[in-house]
Amino acid sequence: MYGLFTLRDCAVARAMLCTGLMSIAGGVWAAEDIQFNTDILDLNDRTNIDLSQFSRSGFILPGTYLMQVQINTQSQPEQRIAFYPPDDDPKGSQACVSAELVEQLGLKKDQLTQLTWWKGGECLDSSSLSGMEVSGDLSTSTLRISIPHAYLEYSAQNWDPPSRWDEGVPGLLLDYNLTAQSISQRNTVSRNNLSGNGTFGANAGPWRLRADWQGRIDDENIRREQRLEWNRFYAYRALPSIQARLMVGENYLYSDLFDSFRFTGFALSSDDNQLPPNLRGYAPEVVGVAKTNAKVTISQQGRVLYETLVAAGPFRIQDLNDAVSGSLDVRVEEQDGTVNSFTVESSSIPYLTRPGTVRYKLASGRPSDLHDGGQGSVFGSGEFSWGVSNGWSLYGGGLSDSNYTALSLGVGRDLLAFGALSFDVSRARTTVQDESLSGSSYRLSYSKRFEEYDSQVSFAGYRFSEKDYVSMSEYLNARHYGKPVGGSKSLYTATLNKHFRDAGLSAYVTYTDQSFWDLPSSKRWNLSLARSFNMGSVKNMNVSLNMFRNQERNQRTGTQNNNTGMFLSLSMPLGRSGSLSTSASSSHNKNMYSARFSDQLGERSHYQLSADNTSVGGYLSHVADHADLSLSASLKENNYTSLGMSARGGATLTPYGGAGHRSSGVGGTRLMVDTSGVPGVPVRGYGRTTSSNAFGKAVVPDVNSYLRTAASVDLENLPANVEATQSVTQLTLTEGAIGYRTLDVIxxxxxxxxxxxxxxxxxxxxxxxxxxxxxxxxxxxxxxxxxxxxxxxxxxxxxxxxxxxxxxxxxxxxxxxxxxxxxxxxxxxxxxxxxxxxxxxxxxxxxxxxxxxx
The missing domain is CATH 2.60.40.2070 (PapC, C-terminal domain)
Incomplete structure (x- = not known):
């Protein structure tokens, strides 16, 4: 008769019992029977004792136990582990490592063919892998498996091989990002607007079904404009066996060789996110300066990717999806109604691939416009990158429809101590507006991390295109809208980080220069300097300088919009957690002087009060269980007032229950934690804690796909009548999954x-x-x-x-x-x-x- 046992650390009695038994039975061999001297125990009745589970040192009574599996110190979710008497020791007991558990080990294919089994092929014979050890520990409910790293596919901290990935549970989700602004001046203009974007979704097995939406309502005096549209409908899933991602529906072509455009069809591509962290790609970031409490909107070809309220001063947005590539349109709407727009090029780092592997991207479908529908004929595209050796990669690809063809070929070289370099040539030929055009484009990319100098060139690149070279998006625009064909001449991009630790100084520089054959060029550079220092008894003071220049070409008129500015700030600590700063800024030929005080309101709220030569304002952000909230307000001279609010959150529903929650990325991966039906239990992921709702459910939104995620009960803030006998759970979720785990809470x-x-x-x-x-x-x-x-x-x-x-x-x-x-x-x-x-x-x-x- 085999029973199911769950062993937990339990109060003082268990600790006393285990300590006493260890002193009684110490030094006895695992396979031998143990004789307990009960005189050591301070008991009134030594004839009424149940110590059957401790009768043999290291012995585990045959049966099935709920145990946490630990593979080379990496903890896995709890599983039912059976213990059977081995064939050569009927009185003994040995853990049965099942075929399902062997799949989670991440063994190389060569090792899988060498495995032998016992108990009729049900259990792995650990001796078939030299150096492998399996042991059970009832005191901690842990099955420890030790395997030499040479047998494993790949080993990295916080990363699991595909055999351990979890597809999650079926469910529905709704993520949203809402922003409202109201700007008014007595007896004149009154402007109100509400904008939002988000995702509806459903998960079924490995498939993720998604629908992206965006909308805006503008109300200016008596005139109102409103628009609600669906960006795209699509479905995707991971294909772990080939480290790829399949997507069908409305999508954008994300290519390392060609420009991006919208289409309806399918895409199959290697997924870098499924690789260990140090083999993954590069995600773009956006930096800028806001004169007031402002709304920043990042979009691509009309589709909103990111929208948020930022406080006055420099901002840096680093949590964009690393699948985004190409030109990003950034719009900064100030509270005084002024708008500053610029473009950021999010090019990728040099195209290098691990030796002996091939990365690829395949796509086919019909180009489409977000507002106008179909835009072109059916196309097909494909590209690859082959890791020829440790130092060399060969890559190339093609893109074609009935009137357009482009081919590209390049080579990448790992220069080791000198960084990484790649060079490629693209050739395009098209017939549009009764004209045949053919031209080439050349690109050079470089990346280097200078460890000895504590600096990094994240990306530096140059691209030159001949006058008759036409990209796919230029061809589609000319065909659909009758715009001029081609025009792009050259593009320089560079990003540099540098830390001078001895001087307490850090520097960040970005530069973009794009020129055209028949139109004015566009340039943008940004320099950020920051230094920390002490002055007498005042510690941790900080001075920062941010300078920028934007020279942008207006997409409609073709004219130049120039904006040069700077932002100088000095801050010092004030109080236990507050900070007081003064700043001077110059932009659009206007100078501004301001002072700001910021502080925490508990662990979840942060506020900022500001005043400058013409206005006063405030900014408040709060991390709630169900949303991230922010509120901004300002009052300017002549009775000019503005108010802004934003909310970012979501809701997730599964067969096991539902909960509202914060949202770290629309439509992204999340983990639902069941606190055994107990409400008010604080649960922590990698961000702020969130409390379980009335049904004992909490959703942790800050989950990275394909990386091991831990969720735990915040033991320091547990209610007095609640006790967590299991406080931590770990798992690795695939992209877009809804994970589900139960924590044992009483x-x-x-x-x-x-x-x-x-x-x-x-x-x-x-x-x-x-x-x-x-x-x-x-x-x-x-x-x-x-x-x-x-x-x-x-x-x-x-x-x-x-x-x-x-x-x-x-x-x-x-x-x-x-x-x-x-x-x-x-x-x-x-x-x-x-x-x-x-x-x-x-x-x-x-x-x-x-x-x-x-």
């Missing part, structure tokens, strides 16, 4: 109790008490005393010893208000005869001096 009163059997005796020392959820709530001490947790009025609990449930307890309906100050006397109603014993357990002969299996 809610209820705590009290000392004395258990009595019907004949007046007491349960044996070492017996366990469990509630109706099979959660262990106590362990029997000397004289039937037990420390009970999770007591609910009128609830039943079961007392077990010898591996069998023996009797039931009924908790009092009226519990004492003084809790631990009162000892409960509880009668235990027998479930079966006292002399019953499990068929698979050894009977115990008890004397005054020893316990031995008989």
């Amino acid at each position: 809610a209820g009163h705590k009290a000392m109790a004395v258990l009595l059997l019907p004949d007046g005796s007491v349960p044996p020392f070492g017996g366990t008490v469990k509630n109706e959820k099979q959660q262990e709530t106590g362990i029997v001490n000397d004289g039937g005393s037990v420390y009970l947790s999770g007591i609910r009025p009128g609830e039943k609990m079961v007392v077990s010893w010898g591996g069998v449930e023996r009797c039931t307890l009924v908790m009092p309906v009226n519990l004492p208000a003084d809790g631990l100050a009162t000892t409960l006397d509880l009668r235990c109603q027998m479930l079966m005869p006292d002399n019953a014993a499990p068929a698979s357990a050894s009977r115990i002969r008890i004397t005054n001096t020893e316990i031995t299996p008989s």
